[in-house]
Amino acid sequence: MSPNLSLFTAAERSDLAEAGRVLDEVWPEYNNHGEVMVQHFGRVEPELPEFQMLLVNEDKDEVVARARTIPVRWDGTASGLPEGIEAALVDGLKLRDEGGTPDALCALAAEVRPDRQGQGLSAEILKSMRACAGRDGLSRGLIAPVRPSWKERYPITPIERYAAWTRPDGLPLDPWMRVHARLGAHVLKTAPRSLKITGTVSEWESWVDMEFPESGTYVFPRGLSTVEIDVEIDLGTYFEPNVWMHHR
Numbered sequence: 001m002s003p004n005l006s007l008f009t010a011a012e013r014s015d016l017a018e019a020g021r022v023l024d025e026v027w028p029e030y031n032n033h034g035e036v037m038v039q040h041f042g043r044v045e046p047e048l049p050e051f052q053m054l055l056v057n058e059d060k061d062e063v064v065a066r067a068r069t070i071p072v073r074w075d076g077t078a079s080g081l082p083e084g085i086e087a088a089l090v091d092g093l094k095l096r097d098e099g100g101t102p103d104a105l106c107a108l109a110a111e112v113r114p115d116r117q118g119q120g121l122s123a124e125i126l127k128s129m130r131a132c133a134g135r136d137g138l139s140r141g142l143i144a145p146v147r148p149s150w151k152e153r154y155p156i157t158p159i160e161r162y163a164a165w166t167r168p169d170g171l172p173l174d175p176w177m178r179v180h181a182r183l184g185a186h187v188l189k190t191a192p193r194s195l196k197i198t199g200t201v202s203e204w205e206s207w208v209d210m211e212f213p214e215s216g217t218y219v220f221p222r223g224l225s226t227v228e229i230d231v232e233i234d235l236g237t238y239f240e241p242n243v244w245m246h247h248r
Helices: 021-028 030-033 035-047 084-099 122-136 159-164 175-182 201-208
Strands: 005-008 053-057 062-072 106-113 142-146 188-199 216-218 227-230 235-247
Touching: 005 122, 021 062, 030 035, 030 122, 030 188, 035 062, 035 084, 053 122, 053 159, 053 216, 062 084, 062 122, 084 106, 084 142, 084 175, 084 188, 106 122, 106 216, 122 142, 122 175, 122 235, 142 159, 142 175, 175 235, 188 201, 201 227, 201 235
Parallel strands: 106 142
Antiparallel strands: 005 053, 053 062, 062 106, 142 235, 188 235, 216 227, 227 235
């Protein structure tokens, strides 16, 4: 890691909360409209700042990467995992509200400034999540509903098949899954309906900058799967797939 970069929790650097907002821009616009995420995600940083990591360029007091996580309870089996990222978020917040004891850390997001991508910072921020799980005695380690970065190139390929694709060296074909694998993570199962996003037809047209003239199934820019458009009831429905990976 570059010597001018330092890692802090959001609790340690609460003054940088606004500076980190630039990282919201790394997501495709449609990803900002998940029903459950919009309702609950805003609680994560203010209520659990010690589990949110910031990679900071101290020369500029600039947040260059950020990790979002939530402590959860998990039985250690693939079948015991939440359905996806939405369910993990809801479960983790419910556990906190009820005063339960977590035993695993669940990754929610790993974000790197666009102008700093390709410099190995995604691996550094992932390491910070693993370290956080160890620091807080979460014995089952880190679980991650990984958003595969190249899945948008293959939106009609089922996530079960995509997740199984490997390179000749045996590592995953997908670059973000490969970062996890190089740090020792393995795939537990896929989550075909990890995140649900709905909107009117006009909302979807504005989010993805294309037109949907009739009802049907559409591939759209940066979509990991397809969106179902129903013009009669003015509704577009999308389920984003993830891949559950585990760092012991």
